[in-house]
Amino acid sequence: MVTVTILPHHEICPQGATVELKTGENLLEGLHEHGIKIEHACDMSKACTTCHVIMREGFDSLEEMDDVEGDLLDRAWGLEPNSRLSCQCIIADKDLIIEIPKYTLNHAKENH
Ligand code: FES
Secondary structure, three states: OEEEEEOOEOOOEOOOEEEEEOOOOEHHHHHHHOOOOOOOOOOOOOOOOOOEEEEEEOHHHOOOOOHHHHHHHOOOOOOOOOEEEHHHOEOOOOOEEEEOOOOOOOHHHHOO
């Protein structure tokens, strides 16, 4: 088990949170199970940026992202060097500290 700390986010998690997730677990799914409802407009099919998170600690423990994820992140609001799409992150063996960006660009919503 690793400890995942979520820094406070005004809508999703106003007080911040700390949860325990298993190695091998999908980060976004694990957070949802604990009530941290990060957006996921494309339903985890790696076609949006709404699940964007910034790894304040533990970035290097995660498997490297592929080109598709990198290209998507280039369009994310608030991109940082340690940004990831949370639906593509598999928990490794190190604790994580995560910041949820203040905004997302929800293309799915914009197109309606
Ligand atoms: Fe769309 Fe993660 S939910 S890329």
